[in-house]
Amino acid sequence: MLGIVEQGLILGLMSIGVFISFRIVNMADLTVDGTFALGGALCVRLFSLGLNAPVSLLLSLLAGAGAGILTGFLHRKLKINVLLAGILVMTMLYSINLRIMNGPNLPIPKTSVSASLGTFEQVAGKDPLADLFEPSAPAAAPQKEIAKHRTFENIFLGTADGQDLLLLSAIVLICVALTGLFLRTELGTALRGFGTNPSGLESFGLPKTLMTLLGLGLANAFVSLSGGIFALYSGFADVTMGQGMIVTGLAVVMLGEILFVRRKLVYGIFAPILGGIVYQGILAVVMRYGYRIGFRASDMKLLTALFIVAVIGFGLIQTKKRMKGKFRLSTIFGGGVGRD
Amino acid sequence: MIKLSDVSVVYRKGEENEKCALKNATLQISQGDFVIIVGPNGAGKSTLMKVLLCELAPTVGTYYLNGKSMRGFSVTQVARWVGRVFQDPNSGIFPDLSILENLSIASKKGVRWLRFRSCPQKAVSLLSLLGLGLEKNLNTRAGDLSGGQKQALAMIMAIISDPKVLLLDEHTASLDPKSSVKVMELTRQINEQFGITVVMITHNMPFAEQYGNRKWKIEEGEVYEYEYRPPVCLTRSENPFPLVGDQRRCAPKCV
Ligand SMILES: Nc1ncnc2c1ncn2[C@@H]1O[C@H](COP(=O)(O)OP(=O)(O)OP(=O)(O)O)[C@@H](O)[C@H]1O
Ligand SMILES: [Mg+2]
Numbered sequence: 001m002l003g004i005v006e007q008g009l010i011l012g013l014m015s016i017g018v019f020i021s022f023r024i025v026n027m028a029d030l031t032v033d034g035t036f037a038l039g040g041a042l043c044v045r046l047f048s049l050g051l052n053a054p055v056s057l058l059l060s061l062l063a064g065a066g067a068g069i070l071t072g073f074l075h076r077k078l079k080i081n082v083l084l085a086g087i088l089v090m091t092m093l094y095s096i097n098l099r100i101m102n103g104p105n106l107p108i109p110k111t112s113v114s115a116s117l118g119t120f121e122q123v124a125g126k127d128p129l130a131d132l133f134e135p136s137a138p139a140a141a142p143q144k145e146i147a148k149h150r151t152f153e154n155i156f157l158g159t160a161d162g163q164d165l166l167l168l169s170a171i172v173l174i175c176v177a178l179t180g181l182f183l184r185t186e187l188g189t190a191l192r193g194f195g196t197n198p199s200g201l202e203s204f205g206l207p208k209t210l211m212t213l214l215g216l217g218l219a220n221a222f223v224s225l226s227g228g229i230f231a232l233y234s235g236f237a238d239v240t241m242g243q244g245m246i247v248t249g250l251a252v253v254m255l256g257e258i259l260f261v262r263r264k265l266v267y268g269i270f271a272p273i274l275g276g277i278v279y280q281g282i283l284a285v286v287m288r289y290g291y292r293i294g295f296r297a298s299d300m301k302l303l304t305a306l307f308i309v310a311v312i313g314f315g316l317i318q319t320k321k322r323m324k325g326k327f328r329l330s331t332i333f334g335g336g337v338g339r340d
Numbered sequence: 341m342i343k344l345s346d347v348s349v350v351y352r353k354g355e356e357n358e359k360c361a362l363k364n365a366t367l368q369i370s371q372g373d374f375v376i377i378v379g380p381n382g383a384g385k386s387t388l389m390k391v392l393l394c395e396l397a398p399t400v401g402t403y404y405l406n407g408k409s410m411r412g413f414s415v416t417q418v419a420r421w422v423g424r425v426f427q428d429p430n431s432g433i434f435p436d437l438s439i440l441e442n443l444s445i446a447s448k449k450g451v452r453w454l455r456f457r458s459c460p461q462k463a464v465s466l467l468s469l470l471g472l473g474l475e476k477n478l479n480t481r482a483g484d485l486s487g488g489q490k491q492a493l494a495m496i497m498a499i500i501s502d503p504k505v506l507l508l509d510e511h512t513a514s515l516d517p518k519s520s521v522k523v524m525e526l527t528r529q530i531n532e533q534f535g536i537t538v539v540m541i542t543h544n545m546p547f548a549e550q551y552g553n554r555k556w557k558i559e560e561g562e563v564y565e566y567e568y569r570p571p572v573c574l575t576r577s578e579n580p581f582p583l584v585g586d587q588r589r590c591a592p593k594c595v
Contacts, residue, residue, distance in 0.1 A: 098460040121418050156589075186444065186452040193434035196483075200431060204501065205419040 001163050004280045009168045010230050011252060013175060016250030017222030019272045021068075024183075025215030026195035030086030032249060033072045035064045035094030035220045036242035039227025041097040044237040057228045064224020067093060068216035076209040097239050105238040108231075133163070139292070164233075172273060175222065179332045180266040191215055223249075228250025245300045251304045252279045254311045341504060341537065342369040342392065347401030349387050349561075361387040363561040364401070369554075371504075372571040374531045375539045376548045379558035385541045388558065389509050392539065394418040406504070420449050423536075425491065429512040432494025435483030439474060439493065442482050443467070445454030447496035463500045470496070470526060488519025495526055499536060506530060508540040512547070520544070524551060532572045 014036060021029035039060040046056035067089055074085035098104065182188040194201045194211040196338060202208060223245070231237040249272075256275025257268075265271065286303070349362040361384040369375055377385050389404055390396040393415045403410045405421055425432045434442050443464070444457040468475040470492050474485075482493060487568075491511055498506055508527065512520035524547055531538045542548055548555065555567035 182454070183455055185454045186448065186457045187454055189437070189441050189457045190445055190452060193437055193441070196436040197431065197434050200434060201445070202415045203419050203422075203424050203498070204446055205416050206452075207414070207416045 004284050005277055006165050006168050006233070007230075007278035009165075009172045010226055010233060010274065010276075011248070011280055012256075012273035013172055013229065014223050014226035014245065015249045015252040015256070015272035015276050016175065016179065016269050017219040017226070019269055020174065020179075020222065020244065021219035021316075022253065022269065023218060024192055024248065025211070025219070027082050027212070027216065028086070029066055029068070029071060029216055029219060031089045031093075031216070031220055031242065031244055032086075032223050032246040033242040034090035034097070035067045035223045036227035036230075037097045037237070038067060038241055038242075039064050039224030039229075040095050040231030040237035040241050041106065041239070042224075043228030044108055044231045045100050047232065048106070050107050053232060055231075057225060060228040061221050061225040064150060064227070065217040065221040068218070068220030069213045071210040071220075072209070072216040076212050094239065097237075100322050101237060101239065104240075105236055107236040168229070169249045175225075176266055176269055177298055179218075179269055183267050183269075187214075204251070209298030216270075221222050231340040244304070247301065247305050247308065248279070251307050251311075252276050254308060258311070341371050341406055343367070343404040343407075344391070344398075345402050345404070347398040347403060349384070349391060349396060350399040351459055353399060361561050362391070362398075362563075364524070365561075367409075367556075367563060369505075369539065370539060370571070372535055373537050373539075373554055374528075374552040374571065375537075375554045375556060376552035377501060377539065377541045377556045377558060378543070378548050380546070383558040384561040385558050386509055387561075388563070389424075389507055389539075389541065392505070393422060393424060394505055421504045422507060422510070423501070423503035423505070424507040425494045425498050425511040426508075427513045429487045429490035429494070432484070432497065433482045433490050435481070437482055438479045439467075439482055439485075440478040442491045442493060442497060442501065443478075446501050449501045460500070463496065466496050466500060467493075469529075470522075472522075486519075488515045488522060491515060491519070491523050492526060493521065495530065499530055499534065503536065505537045505539065508538065510541050510543060512542065512544060514540055520547075528549070 014032075017035075018032060021032075042060040042063050043053075043056045045058050046059055047053060051059070071082075071085045072091045074080045074088060075082045078085075080088070183192060185194060190201060190204075190206055191211055191214060194206070194208075194215065198208050198211070227237075227242065230241070252275040253272050254275070255278055256271030256273070259278065260271045285302060286300065288298060290296075290299075329336065344367045345360060346369075347365045348360065352359055365388065377388070380386050382565050387396065390551070391398055394403075394410055394417070405418070410418060431448050434445065440459050441457065444459045447460045447463055450493050464478070470555065472489055472492055472569060474480075474489060474493060482490065491514075495511070506527075510531075511527075512523050515523060527538060527540065527553060530536050531553040538552075540552065553569040553571045554565060556563055556565050
């Protein structure tokens with residue numbers, strides 16, 4: 001059960017990145033898939049090279065920021081459409097990640113990697129509800145070995161189960177607090193302004209390029225950090241671990257917004273965290289009972305994408321009914337994608 | 341303070357549908373002037389604005405601001421001296437931010453760092469000068485204001501960082517008559533009380549009559565002046581320049 005919250009926090013951290021690019025700077029940045037894996041790959045590689053976990057995480061965070069900055073650069077300086085720029089960098093990162101790991105995946109030393117590597121859902125969905133339903137199961141239940149190698153504990157803390165949660169919550173809270181503080185500064189306010197009116201900001205002497213680099217760098221830093229944490233948490237990095245992460249992240253952001261439309265806590269960056277936990281809960285339930293209708297872990301992406309379509313469709317119907325739209329559709333796709 | 345010497349702008353140069361939007365414009369605007377620009381659609385008014393904003397480099401000729409050639413300057417660099425408000429009420433403000441946040445962004449020019457945002461008292465007192473009651477609800481989302489309020493806010497935002505010139509491209513066009521009068525009065529105040537030079541494009545003939553000390557007409561890319569009075573505000577001006585050329589048409593040749 002704790003696993004859900006833990007993985008939800010990791011997912012939420014990643015979704016803050018998606019939130020920043022899609023909602024705050026208003027750009028459909030697809031680099032995310034690549035940066036999540038980059039964070040994981042680099043973190044595990046650095047860790048196995050002997051660096052300690054915090055430093056490895058910090059360096060992979062910086063690498064992620066670099067990837068975001070590259071996307072921004074391609075978009076602003078070479079005038080490549082944001083979507084394409086993101087896909088280009090994501091594709092580059094695929095090769096780079098393989099190089100970093102020297103193979104399609106890389107386990108953390110001294111942890112045995114079982115057969116089931118793969119995307120976030122396939123790993124994180126490994127029945128974290130088991131401890132709730134099978135309390136009689138031995139402490140080191142087999143599913144835990146796959147979903148979680150307890151590397152985290154070994155690295156940071158002692159042994160008890162709640163400590164992972166504590167540590168993850170602390171990391172997430174610090175991230176949220178720092179971002180919240182940043183968004184209060186002059187630069188952060190300008191970044192938020194940039195999202196709704198990039199040219200308007202230019203007339204106050206702030207170049208679009210700078211703000212784009214800042215926004216996408218920040219967003220991908222979060223994604224990469226989350227990828228690194230996830231890799232340490234699950235005990236390995238895999239080149240496919242970021243696959244479809246952008247869709248998952250967007251679904252989490254929307255889920256968070258549905259749950260917290262009224263209050264914009266910390267400029268809204270709190271919503272993805274709660275969205276992440278809820279998403280993870282849904283994932284766990286689907287994984288546990290879905291097999292009865294022939295559901296597989298790999299179907300989760302389909303479900304997630306359909307969820308996004310449904311949310312957008314529902315929002316459209318709402319606006320058509322002249323009700324006050326809950327979701328700012330224009331910022332998801334209407335205005336976000338095509339706009340420069 | 342603004343000088344265009346022999347500026348022409350050609351869109352799609354070298355292509356088949358090449359369009360000469362501004363022809364050999366030689367103009368001077370001095371400090372404190374309130375210039376009104378009128379002319380039919382497609383005459384090249386907005387093109388002239390874009391040149392003044394450095395959004396568009398002149399195809400030939402040079403644009404001088406404060407005696408400096410602006411060739412190679414970017415919009416963001418020129419923003420230090422130039423404020424602007426355009427037709428679309430959402431283009432001058434940041435709709436998702438509160439009024440206070442809008443003002444705090446506008447109160448500074450250029451790159452900023454990690455200082456916590458503040459809103460200068462001057463901005464708020466300017467806002468209360470408007471009499472629209474905006475200063476009472478500083479936490480209102482700017483996007484929720486009415487068009488006229490947005491335009492007024494945009495004007496305040498454009499001037500609180502103390503620009504030398506304010507460029508207005510049909511800034512009253514999307515407002516109802518009452519709001520436009522309010523915004524025009526604000527424009528006049530900005531010009532007369534703060535001594536900020538104003539260049540304004542309008543299709544509203546009564547406004548063109550009533551306001552401004554210099555009137556320009558643009559037709560097919562040719563600019564000429566049809567009325568000149570000395571500027572009202574002379575406090576900050578250095579001896580206003582004489583007429584650019586009364587009723588003088590620029591030579592209708594294009595590059
Ligand atoms: N980006 C562009 N590419 C090609 N031609 C352009 C471009 N922008 C403007 N033009 C042409 O230049 C001419 C002048 O345009 P401009 O926008 O300056 O007109 P305007 O005087 O502002 O008109 P309006 O009163 O409708 O705003 C028009 O004929 C227009 O077709
Ligand atoms: Mg125009």
